[in-house]
Amino acid sequence: MQVSTIRRPTLYGLWSFQFLTMMRRGVFYSFMYIYLFSLLGNVTTTATLGTFTMLLSAAGQNLLWGKISDRYRLRAQLVVIGEVVAGFAYIIVFFVHRYFIEAGNDFTAGLALVTGLSILEFFWSMSDVGWAALVTDITTPETRGGFVGAINFVMSIGRMTGILIAGYLYLDGLGFRQGTIFYVVSTMLVAGAVVMWLVSRAVKPREIPTFLDTAKKEGRNSVDEFQSSPTTGSGNEFAFVWYLAALTIIVLGAASVNQIFPLFLKLNAGLAATDLEVSFILSAWTVGGMTASLVAGRLADRLGRATVIVAGLILAAATPLFYGVAPTVMTMAVVYGINGVAFMTLQTAGFALAGDIIPPPRRGRLLSRYNAVMALTWGPAGLLIGGPIADIQTRVLGASARTAYINAFVVSSVLIACGTLVFVAKVKGRAAKDRLSP
Secondary structure, three states: OOOHHHHHHHHHHHHHHHHHHHHHHHHHHOOOOOHHHHHHHHHHHHOHHHHHHHHHEEEEEEEHHHHHHHHHHHHHHHHHHHHHHHHHHHHHHHHHHHHHHHHHHHHHHHHHHHHHHHHHHHHHHHHHHHHHHHHHHHOOOOOOHHHHHHHHHHHHHHHHHHHHHHHOOOOOHHHOOOOOOHHHHHHHHHHHHHHHHHHHHHHHHHHOOOOHHHHHHHOOOHHHHHOOOOOOHHHHHHHHHHHHHHHHHHHHHOOOOOOHHHHEEEEEEEOOOOHHHHHHHHHHHHHHHHHHHHHHHHHHHHHHHHHHHHHHHHHHHOOOOHHOOOHHHHHHHHHHHHHHHHHHHHHHHHHHHHHOOOOOOHHHHHHHHHHHHHHHHHHOOOOOOOHHHHHHHHOOOOOHEEEEEEHHHHHHHHHHHHHHHHHHHEEEEEEEEOOOOO
16 A cells, blocks of 8 residues: 555654654653763663663563564554553652662662663563554555655654753753653653554554455465565565674664763763753754655665665764764764764665565564664663773773773774675675565
8 A cells, every 4th residue: 555545644643653752762861871870970881771671672572572463463552552551660760760869879779770661661662563563564665665754754853852852851960860851751651652542543454454465465375375475485584684684783883882972972071062062962963864764765765775775874884983073062963963864864764674575474573673673772782882992991991081982983983884794795685686675
């Protein structure tokens, strides 16, 4: 089916949900790592937040929620349940964290945040599976890139709005300590659940094709015949494995400096940026991503996913090299904005390519693996790469924080370049040969 045939209530509901989702993430995570660093005291420990949340999210999606989504064809329903659970859990995590703050134990309060948000993520990850499968269900290879690009554009507006709000709510940590940010985020989660509940009522069964429907359309007599098709079976799944391998290297490289970058912005020997200036720079990333979402989606449909992805990867590998030499807030905003173009190009065309490759009968399970790789941006890269690189240089080698962070940026570029080579060698050619790209 063409994207244009999606009912307007359904389309507006999807847009509204993603706007709320990204606004919530902007409000909560723009300053969370800065706040957590103030409690825990070093980069590596701070990165455990993203690491453990990612691991439990991946476990939930791959061991449980992906299988449930495929077996029972649950899409929007999983999103609704996940958002409601998260809305209440955020409040619980806040009160546990505040108990230790009031007891004068900041380090334990930080660990409480890491532990609570990680446990929450296991259950919340059902929302990620439901969303990814739903978007793939209601689009076709011919229109998926443009549709995902439009959704990402709305997401970018939401994220930028959230970042700007966070700049006013953070107040040197009081927004977290007093609970204001937690309450705002929980309200957004409940609102998002209501929106997706309405979407679940608006989406009719005919908008969510099953693998049996697809098999009949292709003139196949059985599910086994359909699953063994060269365009839906093990051939494409083999390409998908290489795709995930390349993405893992790329995402680890790109995300290894996610926790370091805001610390570098606040560093006196760096830009010494204020809270609002940090918000401005982070918002520039989103503005760049907004532009890329619309353009990359359409180009991916016309020129092919792989070609557009490679263009984005070249930008992603180049931009970290300029973080350490940007002399002003405005210059850094421009550079980081270009990085936003790179990442959203990868996210838009990359999701479309994953949707093309994955056999419909295994969408929930294989999209769970794709989500797990993309979730490496949350923290494992910082824990395994960025954090140790920074801490070893400063604590063992005696380097300044500025020098350590700049060296970490260089390592980020090298890793992205290596992942790009794997993608070009093992995925790009196969995508063209097997006509995985439109």
